Amino acid sequence: xxxxxxxxxxxxxxxxxxxxxxxxxxxxxxxxxxxxxxxxxxxxxxxxxxxxxxxxxxxxxxxxxxxxxxxxxxxxxxxxxxxxxxxxxxxxxxxxxxxxxxxxxxxxxxxxxxxxxxxxxxxxxxxxxxxxxxxxxxxxxxxxxxxxxxxxxxxxxxxx
Amino acid sequence: xxxxxxxxxxxxxxxxxxxxxxxxxxxxxxxxxxxxxxxxxxxxxxxxxxxxxxxxxxxxxxxxxxxxxxxxxxxxxxxxxxxxxxxxxxxxxxxxxxxxxxxxxxxxxxxxxxxxxxxxxxxxxxxxxxxxxxxxxxxxxxxxxxxxxxxxxxxxxxxxxxxxxxxxxxxxxxxxxxxxxxxxxxxxxxxxxxxxxxxxxxxxxxxxxxxxxxxxxxxxxxxxxxxxxxxxxxxxxxxxxxxxxxxxxxxxxxxxxxxxxx
Numbered sequence: 001x002x003x004x005x006x007x008x009x010x011x012x013x014x015x016x017x018x019x020x021x022x023x024x025x026x027x028x029x030x031x032x033x034x035x036x037x038x039x040x041x042x043x044x045x046x047x048x049x050x051x052x053x054x055x056x057x058x059x060x061x062x063x064x065x066x067x068x069x070x071x072x073x074x075x076x077x078x079x080x081x082x083x084x085x086x087x088x089x090x091x092x093x094x095x096x097x098x099x100x101x102x103x104x105x106x107x108x109x110x111x112x113x114x115x116x117x118x119x120x121x122x123x124x125x126x127x128x129x130x131x132x133x134x135x136x137x138x139x140x141x142x143x144x145x146x147x148x149x150x151x152x153x154x155x156x157x158x159x160x
Numbered sequence: 161x162x163x164x165x166x167x168x169x170x171x172x173x174x175x176x177x178x179x180x181x182x183x184x185x186x187x188x189x190x191x192x193x194x195x196x197x198x199x200x201x202x203x204x205x206x207x208x209x210x211x212x213x214x215x216x217x218x219x220x221x222x223x224x225x226x227x228x229x230x231x232x233x234x235x236x237x238x239x240x241x242x243x244x245x246x247x248x249x250x251x252x253x254x255x256x257x258x259x260x261x262x263x264x265x266x267x268x269x270x271x272x273x274x275x276x277x278x279x280x281x282x283x284x285x286x287x288x289x290x291x292x293x294x295x296x297x298x299x300x301x302x303x304x305x306x307x308x309x310x311x312x313x314x315x316x317x318x319x320x321x322x323x324x325x326x327x328x329x330x331x332x333x334x335x336x337x338x339x340x341x342x343x344x345x346x347x348x349x350x351x352x353x354x355x356x357x358x359x360x361x362x363x364x365x366x367x368x369x370x371x372x373x374x375x376x377x378x379x380x381x382x383x384x385x386x387x388x389x390x391x392x393x394x395x396x397x398x399x400x401x402x403x404x405x406x407x408x409x410x411x412x413x414x415x416x417x418x419x420x421x422x
Contacts (some may be wrong), residue, residue: 049294051213082288112296134199135301136206140213160293 009080015061020052022100040073046084049140071099076107086159098123105159122147163323169340178218179244185211190252235414239407245333245394249403256319263302264331269295271359280348332390
């Protein structure tokens with residue numbers, strides 16, 4: 001059976017990011033393209049942080065899901081053109097992050113460093129009385145903040 | 161790719177970058193569980209993971225030209241086959257040394273990656289644009305530490321200055337001339353290490369001086385301004401026993417069961 005690309009997008013859209021289990025590969029904009037040809041299926045991914053170990057987990061999941069659909073010849077490529085950026089995330093996706101308890105990344109454009117000094121709103125109480133607790137966090141894509149209003153620590157998705 | 165593309169020289173360049181990131185990443189990972197405060201433990205563990213990721217990316221670019229996989233290059237070579245600069249191979253030392261080393265490396269990454277972003281070789285260009293954004297976090301962190309620790313207390317100043325005295329001559333090894341480097345410059349792959357080093361000095365000297373740290377440099381704009389001799393040899397695979405120890409450690413698990421699938 002030859003699968004169409006739409007079916008594959010739908011199937012791979014069920015895979016979630018192992019480090020952010022509320023978001024799918026599609027929502028995270030990690031899945032860049034799917035193409036079907038006589039040689040098989042080609043999937044192109046754009047990695048979030050280059051050293052992110054979740055990418056290998058996702059690749060394995062893609063292979064096993066496509067195998068279950070009967071795809072034998074699967075190639076998975078990665079692309080950095082254009083590089084993955086948090087600016088690619090849709091507003092609804094950022095809102096999902098906030099509800100999950102992770103402060104979403106602000107838009108960066110070309111001015112990444114300038115954006116890092118802006119205040120960060122607490123995802124729980126929305127207060128801007130927060131401070132950076134640790135520039136790095138539990139995973140490569142997060143950093144730790146503390147809310148001085150509701151006295152809760154929280155993760156912030158690093159703008160990149 | 162045109163016929164005058166300097167294939168072998170690009171491989172040399174990719175490997176030197178990958179080896180640098182691999183070794184420094186490993187040295188940084190030695191702080192996991194041992195850093196002086198929890199935040200620094202997390203920071204250096206994260207930086208280590210980032211650098212290992214960057215090394216893999218450079219190894220993949222190498223693989224595209226040379227056919228050897230990242231695992232083969234990282235785990236199946238002998239210690240005296242790596243082309244990292246010696247600077248990244250030395251033990252992690254005092255935490256002040258780690259901070260100074262990482263800062264000097266991060267600034268070198270800035271000038272290198274910004275130059276690569278204009279490379280005539282597209283894979284280098286694309287990889288650099290991506291890595292540069294991640295590196296912004298490293299530089300912000302290590303520069304902040306240098307600025308704060310350089311003149312915080314008498315002890316912090318003394319330890320940072322001692323670290324800089326040791327690290328500075330070593331750090332010049334990052335810019336050791338590569339074999340066939342002139343061909344890379346001619347082909348527009350990168351502007352050459354001499355120019356990168358000059359740009360790097362212009363960045364680091366004001367920051368170090370601003371933190372009351374003395375770098376052995378007369379005038380960062382002058383031609384013969386460096387007063388110490390550089391610790392070279394790494395690019396020619398001439399290393400010290402420190403790299404042997406590091407590579408033994410790095411490859412221990414892989415060599416226990418070669419080819420094991422995890």
